[in-house]
Amino acid sequence: MSIKGVIFDLDGTLLDTLDDITVNANGVLASFGFCSRSKDEYRYLAGQGVYSLLASASGCEDQKLVSSMVDEFKKKYEKNDGLSKPFEGIFDVLKLLDKKAVKKCVLSNKPDALTKLCIQKYFEEYRFDVVVGQQDGVPIKPDAVSALNIADELGLKRSEIIMVGDSKNDILTAKNGGFYSIGVTWGFRDRAELLDNGADAIADSPLELAQLLLIKP
Incomplete structure (x- = not known):
């Protein structure tokens, strides 16, 4: 059966946002009196939503204070200087899907x-x-509720959709929802994490991703 829809993760899959996350999160930490974190640390701190990101980065357990940091992060991010950029080759994948009339969706733990x-x-x-x-009020990935809602909105069966992402959250979301998954290695996490969590296939480049999307069993 040919695929009719693809659900992409955003950060680390379509868009390289690690510099933006690092700069904006460290700006928030500094303004609240916390120490900054390295870019490599954010590679693993990111992915569970902004609240988790800032709570983990700061080590703060005060929910009200973390919520204030989240609000500040959102304000900073909306005004960011555009440090993010689409990964090289991603536009070619999107063009291919358009040519094949495959529906394109994004599901992210970013606000x-x-x-x-x-x-x-x-x-x-x-x-x-x-x-x-x-x-x-809506569970984030790896809970599959939002992915299943997307499938319903598209009017497609789970077998007609592929989920694509760079972390275990994406792979586990696919597994929890009964979707086929492709893990990509150009993002925040490594091949081992994707394989250990049951990725159905691995793409090391957008070109490989395009090929996998065309031959999905």
């Missing part, structure tokens, strides 16, 4: 407004059918 902002800013030439980020 919903920031997820939509990134898509509008960096992918303005491409139409995504559904773009969903973290929303209050």
